[in-house]
Amino acid sequence: MKRTLPRAPIALILVVLMSQFLGFVAPALAQFGDFPQNGQPGPPNEAVFAMVMIVMAIAFAIGLGVAIVICVLLSGCYSRIPAQFRLMEPGMVWLMLIPLFSMVWVFFVTARLSKSFQNYFNAHGRTDVGDCAQQIGLWYSICTAACLVPCVNYVAGPAALVLLIIYLVKVMGLKNQIPMGATS
Numbered sequence: 446m447k448r449t450l451p452r453a454p455i456a457l458i459l460v461v462l463m464s465q466f467l468g469f470v471a472p473a474l475a476q477f478g479d480f481p482q483n484g485q486p487g488p489p490n491e492a493v494f495a496m497v498m499i500v501m502a503i504a505f506a507i508g509l510g511v512a513i514v515i516c517v518l519l520s521g522c523y524s525r526i527p528a529q530f531r532l533m534e535p536g537m538v539w540l541m542l543i544p545l546f547s548m549v550w551v552f553f554v555t556a557r558l559s560k561s562f563q564n565y566f567n568a569h570g571r572t573d574v575g576d577c578a579q580q581i582g583l584w585y586s587i588c589t590a591a592c593l594v595p596c597v598n599y600v601a602g603p604a605a606l607v608l609l610i611i612y613l614v615k616v617m618g619l620k621n622q623i624p625m626g627a628t629s
Contacts, residue, residue: 509542516541518613522558522620527627530564532557548590555582555612562619565627574622578615585612 588605
């Protein structure tokens with residue numbers, strides 16, 4: 446029986462994400478209410494407000510799309526590992542969509558995925574896989590958390606992106622070494 450994530454938590458996560466997004470955006474957009482005209486405050490400039498909202502909505506949609514793709518890929522890796530070797534269920538990866546909580550949860554997801562791969566390959570006598578990208582996952586998690594620090598985020602952000610790509614390539618390679626439907 447295949448276990449999938451119920452639709453209700455996904456809808457709840459999307460509602461939480463939108464409320465977080467609007468909570469951060471509303472104060473920033475409040476400044477567009479009064480533009481001086483001839484030294485006097487004037488009516489809001491609806492065109493600028495609409496443009497800012499559209500750009501922010503597009504950026505949010507792209508960011509959410511990337512986060513969903515990452516969750517799908519990591520969940521697929523967990524799904525390929527037989528249940529007795531997994532340290533986390535595939536559905537737990539989706540908690541990475543929760544804002545701010547994901548900064549901590551990413552440490553658990555990457556470390557447990559690497560350990561799960563190690564458990565599987567060690568049980569099959571394979572020692573050629575090394576640490577199963579555990580160090581890269583750790584550094585990716587550290588860079589992701591460092592993105593919260595002002596000025597450090599200019600270096601940590603691109604580093605996190607590069608490390609994420611390397612991590613995903615490595616774990617997808619490990620996933621492909623496990624036969625589909627493996628049970629032991």
